[in-house]
Structures are given as structure tokens and as C-alpha cells.
Amino acid sequence: xxxxxxxxxxxxxxxxxxxxxxxxxxxxxxxxxxxxxxxxxxxxxxxxxxxxxxxxxxxxxxxxxxxxxxxxxxxxxxxxxxxxxxxxxxxxxxxxxxxxxxxxxxxxxxxxxxxxxxxxxxxxxxxxxxxxxxxxxxxxxxxxxxxxxxxxxxxxxxxxxxxxxxxxxxxxxxxxxxxxxxxxxxxxxxxxxxxxxxxxxxxxxxxxxxxxxxxxxxxxxxxxxxxxxxxxxxxxxxxxxxxxxxxxxxxxxxxxxxxxxxxxxxxxxxxxxxxxxxxxxxxxxxxxxxxxxxxxxxxxxxxxxxxxxxxxxxxxxxx
Ligand SMILES: O=C(O)CCC(=O)C(=O)O
Ligand SMILES: [Fe+2]
Numbered sequence: 001x002x003x004x005x006x007x008x009x010x011x012x013x014x015x016x017x018x019x020x021x022x023x024x025x026x027x028x029x030x031x032x033x034x035x036x037x038x039x040x041x042x043x044x045x046x047x048x049x050x051x052x053x054x055x056x057x058x059x060x061x062x063x064x065x066x067x068x069x070x071x072x073x074x075x076x077x078x079x080x081x082x083x084x085x086x087x088x089x090x091x092x093x094x095x096x097x098x099x100x101x102x103x104x105x106x107x108x109x110x111x112x113x114x115x116x117x118x119x120x121x122x123x124x125x126x127x128x129x130x131x132x133x134x135x136x137x138x139x140x141x142x143x144x145x146x147x148x149x150x151x152x153x154x155x156x157x158x159x160x161x162x163x164x165x166x167x168x169x170x171x172x173x174x175x176x177x178x179x180x181x182x183x184x185x186x187x188x189x190x191x192x193x194x195x196x197x198x199x200x201x202x203x204x205x206x207x208x209x210x211x212x213x214x215x216x217x218x219x220x221x222x223x224x225x226x227x228x229x230x231x232x233x234x235x236x237x238x239x240x241x242x243x244x245x246x247x248x249x250x251x252x253x254x255x256x257x258x259x260x261x262x263x264x265x266x267x268x269x270x271x272x273x274x275x276x277x278x279x280x281x282x283x284x285x286x287x288x289x290x291x292x293x294x295x296x297x298x299x300x301x302x303x304x305x306x307x308x309x310x311x312x313x314x315x316x317x318x319x
Contacts, residue, residue: 009042009227011236011244017049019160035157036164039247043262044225044236047157047214047243052149054241057216059142064186064275066134067106075104078127082314083107083183085127089190091319095204095265100319102202102268103189108143110151110182121311122181122285147184150214150279154182157212157245158281165255168292176211176289181282181310189222189266189274202266202274208248209313210282215244220274226263233265250283250309253301256291282310 014034018027038045067075078086087105094101108126115123128140155177162170189202202222217223217238224233225246236244252261268274283289285307 009229009234010038011042011044011046011225011234012038013046013048013239013242014038015049016047016156017051020049020051020156032160032163035160039161039164039259041260042225042227042234043247043252043260044264045245046236046239047245048239048241050153050243052146052153052243056142056146056149057241059138060146060184060186060216060277061218061275063134063139063143064106064188064277066138067129067186068104068188068275070129070133074129074133078106078129080107080127081121081124082318083109083122083181083310084124087185092317093204093319094206094317095201098199098201098204101204102192102200103187103266105188106186108147108184108186110147110180111144112179115179120285121307122183122282143184146277147182147279150184151180151182151281153243154212154214154279154281157214161212161251161259165258165292172292173211176283176287176306177281178284178287180284181210181306183280183282185278185280187276187278189220189268189276191271191273192268200267202268203264205263205265206317207252207261207263208246208280209250209310210248210280211251211254212281213244213246213248213278214281215246215276215278217244218275220268220270220272222266222268222270222274223276224265224267226265228263236264248280248282249313250289250306254289254292256293282306285310 019031075086089104090100092101158173162172223236247259247261249261283306287306288303290303
């Protein structure tokens with residue numbers, strides 16, 4: 001699976017099952033190399049053989065649909081701190097020169113034992129609909145279970161990526177992965193109005209803030225990745241149950257560009273509603289990011305913490 005030529009821009013499909021079965025086998029080495037190459041070129045790949053049950057993915061989509069069909073008044077009451085609860089349509093501007101993103105969202109953050117009543121940014125308690133709005137058995141429970149499964153999968157991918165960084169220890173990202181900020185984001189894209197207006201976007205062109213994103217798409221196309229060399233958009237065609245995995249800015253800076261954070265956007269021209277569920281691994285708030293290769297040299301990039309980075313990126317893109 002996932003054939004590729006070194007250096008070319010593709011979004012390959014990579015099967016993780018051999019790595020999960022036997023991480024030290026030769027077949028697993030091939031998987032590590034495919035993932036390394038994808039992250040070093042387009043910065044994107046589709047992941048299958050990941051062991052997240054299809055039924056759990058479907059429960060997460062059902063939760064999203066139930067939530068977005070609540071009344072606007074109900075949804076507005078479920079707004080929370082940044083990275084928590086309802087995100088009103090038109091509040092995020094990701095691309096200068098375009099209209100606000102034509103999408104609404106709902107964030108579920110990482111619930112960490114002992115930090116239940118934290119007031120720190122990105123650590124605040126989650127916001128949940130009332131039982132009469134959507135029963136917990138159809139929302140909170142499956143979403144926390146899904147969050148747990150994706151957190152586990154994202155940490156496995158970080159280990160694969162650490163292994164792919166030749167010359168560095170496989171624990172190189174360990175501090176980042178300890179009690180990380182990690183958010184699930186339910187997204188709903190209403191159909192774009194029938195118009196040639198080029199300022200309309202579902203999600204404006206952007207790069208992701210964190211280390212890696214694991215995105216579950218429904219069957220509606222819309223996600224596009226920019227091939228910078230040709231300046232052309234590449235459609236990431238949905239594959240049922242697969243995760244679109246991509247590198248975010250923190251990992252790009254950290255690896256000195258060895259893993260690339262690539263510009264992408266969503267234009268929902270499907271004519272129908274599109275639902276997607278990205279999971280963002282953003283890292284431990286206290287972890288300092290600095291280019292690895294410069295560990296012994298003068299810094300070209302001023303080191304920053306995960307928390308500083310997240311706060312500035314949120315502030316820059318939300319109204
Ligand atoms: O909805 C999608 O397909 C992509 C969303 C995305 O790029 C993001 O939330 O960062
Ligand atoms: Fe993104």
C-alpha cells in the first residue's frame with residue numbers, strides 16, 4: 001500500500017496494522033518509512049488499519065449531527081472557553097481576504113484526572129448539552145471514548161514520527177506527549193450558497209497549530225491541500241473510516257522542517273451538509289518547542305511554549 005516516489009507530492013494511503021501488530025518487525029519499518037516520507041513531502045497521508053472501531057466513529061458522527069440539529073439558542077448557551085464547547089458559525093477567520101469560515105463547531109477537550117476544575121487555558125472543564133437535549137449515552141460517553149481512542153492513536157503516530165527522525169532518540173517527543181492539550185472538534189459545514197464568490201470558504205487556507213491532526217471525514221469531498229511547488233490544490237478524497245493525518249506548525253518548527261506543515265482548506269461544494277471530526281494533538285502546555293537540530297547551536301527561532309503558541313494562534317484567528 002501507499003506506493004510513493006521520494007520527494008513527490010502525494011497524499012498516500014498507509015496501513016498501520018503491521019506496525020501495531022509488531023512494531024519492531026521489518027514490515028513495521030516499512031510503515032515507519034512511508035509515514036516519514038509522507039510527512040517530509042506533502043505533510044499529509046490517509047491512515048487505515050488503525051484499529052479505531054468503525055462503530056465508534058459512527059457514534060461520533062451521530063453525536064455531531066444530533067448536536068448541530070439543536071436550535072441556535074440552545075447551541076449558543078453551550079459556548080465555552082477557547083477550545084471548549086460550541087463555536088458559533090462565522091467566528092473564525094482563517095484566511096485573510098476571505099469571508100469568515102462557513103462552519104460551526106463543538107470542541108471536546110482532554111479530560112485529565114486531577115485537573116477537573118482547572119482554570120488554565122485549554123485545561124478548563126468541558127461543556128456538555130443537558131440530558132434532555134442529547135442524552136449523555138449518545139453524546140458525552142461516546143465522545144469521551146472516541147477522544148481516548150484518538151489520543152492513544154495520535155501518541156502511537158508520534159512514536160512512529162520520532163522513530164523516523166534519524167539520529168534522535170525515540171523518546172524525543174515524550175515531554176510534549178505528557179498530559180497534552182488534545183481536542184476533538186466536531187465540524188458542520190452547511191452547503192455553500194450557489195455562487196461564484198471566491199471569498200466563500202468552509203475553512204479558509206491555513207496550517208494547523210499543533211503537532212499532528214487526525215481528521216475523520218464523512219463521504220463529502222471538500223478538503224484540499226496546497227502543493228506549493230505547482231501552486232495547485234489537491235483534493236483529499238474521503239475514504240470510509242480512514243484518518244487524514246497531517247503535520248502541524250509546532251512539529252514543523254521542532255523538526256526544522258523535516259516534517260512539513262502544509263496549507264489546506266475546505267470548500268464544501270457537495271451541495272449538502274458536510275461533517276468532519278478533526279482531533280488535534282497540541283501538546284503539554286509547559287513543553288518548550290525549539291528546533292531539534294539547533295540543540296547545540298544559536299537559536300534562529302526563539303523557543304516558545306505550547307501554551308504561548310496556542311494562545312497566540314487562537315487570538316489571531318477568532319473574532
Ligand atoms: O474539516 C476538514 O476537513 C478540515 C478541518 C481543518 O482543517 C481544521 O479544523 O483544522
Ligand atoms: Fe486544519
